[in-house]
Amino acid sequence: MVRNALQRLAQSVLVLLGCALLIFVMLRIIPGNPIAVLMGEHADNTVIERMTAELGLDQPVLVQFFRYIGGALRGDFGTSYSLGKPVSSLMASAFVHTLILALLAAVFAWLIGITSGIIAAVKKNSILDHLFMGASLLGVSMPVFMTAMLLQYFFAYRLKLFPIAGMDSFAAYILPAIALGWNSAGSVARLVRSTLLETLEENYIDTARAKGRGQVGVLVVHALRNAMLPVITMMAIQFSGLLSGAVITETVFSINGIGRLAVQAIAGRDIPLLQGTVLFSAAVVVIGNFIADSLYRVLDPRIRREA
């Protein structure tokens, strides 16, 4: 068990290194000199060259890469060209906002998603089932910017229940969390419903009933744990998605999270900042998958033994 976890951890580190290399190389093959952009149109060529050398951008890509990794291991991700501050501290402060948003969105999405999925499965083809599945379809298919703006219009502008945007109070995070979480809630609800329905058809559910378990007992003791296996994977992936920055939601609601930072970095050709944010997203996804995988092993004894 422990050995296996260590193995997978080592794999995760390798994947992360691969990601870093890919990001690094890609940012350097795209045409255009970022320094030229930084210095403006009228900059002197010699100045640009000196600046390029100073930042180490004239070195071979691999040399630059290992320097970068060396720095990253010490917590130094370089200094943002456009903002003039260390990338690590910029990301740390942005991460706080993203984290609050992601946690809220996840709690909203999973509470609603799992509960409505279970109700929909148990009361299959009832009005509640159709209602929940309709709402989840809406959540899954509506683009986030549209959900976000509709929420702003009704709950902030019309009803004045929440601030339209910003990060001044906790309440300001609620609308973006709903906008962000609705989509996840929809897919979780649908997955819970379908896996639960499938599980309830299994023979061991009949066995449990034959033992004298009532409806609730069958559901809680026997069906849910089996049905949740695929859902756990989905939730872990969703959470890493939420955590790696919600570009659109953060932009619409003016929340200075990782997503917005990445947009800023792209607009300003800010290579260190962009590298930092993209690498951060990759790390979050890799860690999320690692956790999903580990949880899966804890929950499903069949996988535990095969490994």
Place this chain on the structure above:
Amino acid sequence: MESKTLEIRNLNTSFFTQQGEVRAACDVCLEVQPGQITGIVGESGCGKSVTARSVMGLVRYPGRVVSGEILLDGKAMTGISGKEACSLRGAEVSMIFQEPMTSLNPVMKVGKQVEEALLLHRKLSKKEAAKSAAQMLEKVGISDVKNRMECYPHQLSGGLRQRVMIAMAMICSPKLLIADEPTTALDVTVEAQILRLMKQLCDAGTSILLISHNLGVIAQICDYVYVMYAGRVVEQADTMTLFDHPAHPYTRGLLQAARSLRSDAEVLATIPGVVPNLLHLPAGCSFSPRCGQCQEPCKTSMPDMLPAGEKGHLVRCFLAEKEKQQPVEAI
């Protein structure tokens, strides 16, 4: 007279499909006497499993029990609340299924699954429950019980899993054990062991309703047999009588087919035709289109269960009265 362990009176169970009502069990009357093994035999889809599931209240959607009475030890099992039914299931009557591979919860330890019914129905501490679960597992012939109880189902073989299923069903010492094709998924040596075990359980006082399509299994351990065809009981008799003097043409056909397997016959005996679609049953006797002795009345009306020869031997066939049963060899 001693009360019957199980009595089914005029059970009708139907599946309400989009094509119409499928009458999977039709006016089924059946009894299980205490301390006996009663068999139901028939082809796939003849209604034997549905009958068993009706007793357990486990008929799957879109099926349901439409009418009829089910009495367990004289107490009605139909028309009671869900809670009352739950308190009977697992305690007074329990069931083992055809597929030991998929009938155990894959994410729950075997020991826990055996204890479950005890904790539900008896006021026992977890420790006591674990102890009697271990005893029961030993009783069904599982060695190394301590370790096996900590196993998950996928770590056990099919035979072991079916033993676990039996232990699970027997843990509250129910009056009736329903076994739905308990050995179909197992190989022959394991089948023999499981059958021996069931015989022992019966000798220890549990009545068993055994469902099988295998005449050999039925002949080996059953005291009394019901033959079902297209949702109806077509013949019932004690095992000896049924195998020596089958009265229904369908039963005879089945026995001939089974016997020709064992003899050197070049051509296997078969029953011509196929099992009718339950949605479009032929008028009259359901078996009439396949019956070699079909006569005019068979095509228009369904015969009742008529006495045939020995006491307790009933058959759903117009020929029963006219014809004296001949031993099957002579046919």
